[in-house]
Amino acid sequence: xxxxxxxxxxxxxxxxxxxxxxxxxxxxxxxxxxxxxxxxxxxxxxxxxxxxxxxxxxxxxxxxxxxxxxxxxxxxxxxxxxxxxxxxxxxxxxxxxxxxxxxxxxxxxxxxxxxxxxxxxxxxxxxxxxxxxxxxxxxxxxxxxxxxxxxxxxxxxxxxxxxxxxxxxxxxxxxxxxxxxxxxxxxxxxxxxxxxxxxxxxxxxxxxxxxxxxxxxxxxxxxxxxxxxxxxxxxxxxxxxxxxxxxxxxxxxxxxxxxxxxxxxxxxxxxxxxxxxxxxxxxxxxxxxxxxxxxxxxxxxxxxxxxxxxxxxxxxxxxxxxxxxxxxxxxxxxxxxxxxxxxxxxxxxxxxxxxxxxxxxxxxxxxxxxxxxxxxxxxxxxxxxxxxxxxxxxxxxxxxxxxxxxxxxxxxxxxxxxxxxxx
Amino acid sequence: xxxxxxxxxxxxxxxxxxxxxxxxxxxxxxxxxxxxxxxxxxxxxxxxxxxxxxxxxxxxxxxxxxxxxxxxxxxxxxxxxxxxxxxxxxxxxxxxxxxxxxxxxxxxxxxxxxxxxxxxxxxxxxxxxxxxxxxxxxx
Numbered sequence: 042x043x044x045x046x047x048x049x050x051x052x053x054x055x056x057x058x059x060x061x062x063x064x065x066x067x068x069x070x071x072x073x074x075x076x077x078x079x080x081x082x083x084x085x086x087x088x089x090x091x092x093x094x095x096x097x098x099x100x101x102x103x104x105x106x107x108x109x110x111x112x113x114x115x116x117x118x119x120x121x122x123x124x125x126x127x128x129x130x131x132x133x134x135x136x137x138x139x140x141x142x143x144x145x146x147x148x149x150x151x152x153x154x155x156x157x158x159x160x161x162x163x164x165x166x167x168x169x170x171x172x173x174x175x176x177x178x179x180x181x182x183x184x185x186x187x188x189x190x191x192x193x194x195x196x197x198x199x200x201x202x203x204x205x206x207x208x209x210x211x212x213x214x215x216x217x218x219x220x221x222x223x224x225x226x227x228x229x230x231x232x233x234x235x236x237x238x239x240x241x242x243x244x245x246x247x248x249x250x251x252x253x254x255x256x257x258x259x260x261x262x263x264x265x266x267x268x269x270x271x272x273x274x275x276x277x278x279x280x281x282x283x284x285x286x287x288x289x290x291x292x293x294x295x296x297x298x299x300x301x302x303x304x305x306x307x308x309x310x311x312x313x314x315x316x317x318x319x320x321x322x323x324x325x326x327x328x329x330x331x332x333x334x335x336x337x338x339x340x341x342x343x344x345x346x347x348x349x350x351x352x353x354x355x356x357x358x359x360x361x362x363x364x365x366x367x368x369x370x371x372x373x374x375x376x377x378x379x380x381x382x383x384x385x386x387x388x389x390x391x392x393x394x395x396x397x398x399x400x401x402x403x404x405x406x407x408x409x410x411x412x413x414x415x416x417x418x419x420x421x422x423x424x425x426x427x428x429x430x431x432x433x434x435x436x437x438x439x440x441x442x443x444x445x446x447x448x449x450x451x452x453x454x455x456x457x458x459x460x461x462x463x464x
Numbered sequence: 465x466x467x468x469x470x471x472x473x474x475x476x477x478x479x480x481x482x483x484x485x486x487x488x489x490x491x492x493x494x495x496x497x498x499x500x501x502x503x504x505x506x507x508x509x510x511x512x513x514x515x516x517x518x519x520x521x522x523x524x525x526x527x528x529x530x531x532x533x534x535x536x537x538x539x540x541x542x543x544x545x546x547x548x549x550x551x552x553x554x555x556x557x558x559x560x561x562x563x564x565x566x567x568x569x570x571x572x573x574x575x576x577x578x579x580x581x582x583x584x585x586x587x588x589x590x591x592x593x594x595x596x597x598x599x600x601x602x603x
Binding site: 367368369371372375376386395405406407410442443444445446447448456459461462 | 467472475478481483495496497498499500501502503504505506524525526527528529531532
């Protein structure tokens with residue numbers, strides 16, 4: 042007796058409909074395309090309005106300074122801050138470094154304990170590791186199966202040496218929204234500074250530094266249809282006034298917190314991106330949620346053994362992170378090579394370790410290896426979503442015909458009972 | 465990462481996908497890798513008891529494109545060889561044929577392991593003395 046699987050080819054026969062041009066970009070958590078309106082705003086500052094914003098003696102300088110101050114207002118308005126509380130940086134990695142190292146240094150006499158959590162971006166986790174080497178104590182809170190921290194864990198972790206809590210607003214892989222308002226409230230009750238890495242949240246969901254009790258906040262231009270290489274740090278000036286020790290010394294720019302000639306075109310672009318987000322965020326969130334749910338529903342109705350990673354309730358509107366169990370993520374990406382998405386499988390890395398974020402949710406490595414992150418953005422269309430869904434369904438079905446695991450599961454074999462040979 | 469044309473070809477048109485009857489004495493089955501590592505290969509052979517020639521080979525693989533290609537290629541290469549000849553295939557031959565980059569070498573190692581495990585299983589069923597090599601990878 043011989044059983045055979047008939048299979049001609051794995052290559053998908055799903056064709057892109059008219060109006061859908063390939064490749065499709067659906068990886069907007071990694072970076073987003075520049076909005077044409079942002080580019081338009083930036084252009085003069087590359088060409089005729091090239092002045093140094095710190096030049097106080099001529100119109101070129103005044104013009105640049107005025108543009109920077111307008112941008113500061115636009116950013117402040119989006120997050121409910123005042124312009125003076127916005128410090129420009131080169132991006133969110135720098136903002137996170139400046140926030141953590143600058144606060145740790147400034148408040149060293151008050152204490153040496155910092156609290157963060159395990160699914161933070163590496164810009165936070167690696168900065169914390171550096172601080173640990175320099176004598177600080179860092180608590181890494183776990184997350185629940187839905188990706189959110191437990192507020193009771195946070196409260197228990199606080200002690201009289203705690204100076205800073207840093208918890209992200211939205212996760213870059215699974216898009217879950219942490220309860221930042223409650224975290225901020227708890228911090229304020231205990232007299233602890235609250236920093237949030239809000240790179241993925243700002244411009245996508247409502248973030249208000251007053252209502253959400255945020256003291257320090259990192260944001261970035263290129264995640265919100267602005268340019269790369271520019272970001273900002275919000276530093277609260279009242280109730281409480283937060284002080285930050287500069288990490289880059291020089292001309293004393295940005296109220297002494299961040300020296301260096303300002304990236305005027307980038308800053309203008311960041312400001313414009315924030316202005317657009319302020320005006321369009323509500324409509325855009327509803328639009329993206331509609332697309333995201335359409336994608337999810339199509340995938341779930343056509344495929345078995347799929348599941349969403351992280352809370353659906355507390356989630357960015359444009360994020361869908363899904364595991365297609367018994368199919369390895371990288372092979373799936375190879376099959377949908379005209380669609381730009383990301384995989385939680387790290388088959389290309391030397392360690393072979395899958396995503397630490399997915400592992401923190403308690404997912405097995407096998408399920409983590411099977412995950413795909415879809416990051417929907419402003420310029421995605423319903424026709425694109427329909428094409429991507431059809432393509433993923435087609436390729437997953439083909440790869441499952443190739444998967445010994447899927448076959449075993451259909452035959453009723455319990456994969457956890459098999460003695461696998463690790464390699 | 466860019467894949468070589470040969471990897472893409474095996475991924476798009478995998479050879480010898482399927483399953484042979486595990487319980488047959490002519491069939492040897494090798495199941496190597498682990499789901500948590502992101503690759504599992506199952507390679508099966510049907511051996512002619514008279515000639516010891518592998519007349520049929522089938523595989524199924526859970527893994528990246530390079531893992532799929534490595535196992536697909538392995539089935540192509542072992543078909544028509546005697547079991548002893550098949551044991552002479554080295555992972556480095558697979559690396560060369562598919563132009564695998566360094567991070568994908570483990571895929572070729574797994575394919576070699578799968579060949580050895582399948583042959584080991586067949587030898588055990590047929591009370592053929594195992595080579596030390598084959599015994600080491602069978603589990």
